[in-house]
Amino acid sequence: MAALGYRRAEDRLPEHAEAPGGELDPAALLGDWFATDHRATGIVKLELTRRDGVLYVRAFGANGAKPYDLARSYDWGEIEATLYGSAVTGTDAVACSAVYDFGFLVSILVAHLERGVLTVDTFNTFTDASGRSNYYSREFFHR
């Protein structure tokens, strides 16, 4: 068997361990996630769903004068996400990533689950001529 390519020790399979193969189980991530900050100016809600073995993310951006106004939030639409386990031998997903391209803005969204809280970081790059700063934000979500 050919040696597996690796770039750090964590990429290697432990001795006598077999690669799990197959797909990661996204069960721990699935559901509707709500911002813990009711005055959030970023993402107020995330929907994580699975169809045909694929994880989809649907984000809703804050909008409106009233805090936490889900009804008026911006619906970013649903896109495919990539799942990650906690190790190369993992079978359960603990994190995911997705990239939204809005034409004027690209948002890389990365999320990981820790003790029931979903931490979501977005790396936002404006591609229009508005002159706005590319920015990073971290937000926390609960079910």
Added chain:
Amino acid sequence: MNSMFMAPVTRMRDGLVARRFRPTDIRSLLGVWVNYDGASSGICRIEIGDWENIPTVRVFGAARPVPVDWGEVAGAAFTDGTGTGAVAFDASYDFGHLTVLLAGCLEKRLLMVDTFSTFTDSSGRANYYQRDRFYLP
């Protein structure tokens, strides 16, 4: 009505972020960042340099007998939306059999770096997430 107000948004915060009258100041990211955990099986150090105000990222993966040099790639710097100082960066590597997305942010003089690793070979290894924390010696 000013033109900023007309700029498209995906959330309230997009409309609140500052215009970039000045380039992002990436000095806060620069240096040789060393993992707090000397026994980490992930990344042992990250060198972040300045190439015409673009952060260059060079990662060294933990391995024995010597760390694996991942080579240098161009990253991107991000502010917190209000100031001009960088508070985060991202970068990505494509090794052919593996792609790695690095997502790092500064927190109280500590650089937290999350890696999202996706295997593109047929080894059957699971894609995985890992977090490492780094300091400037």
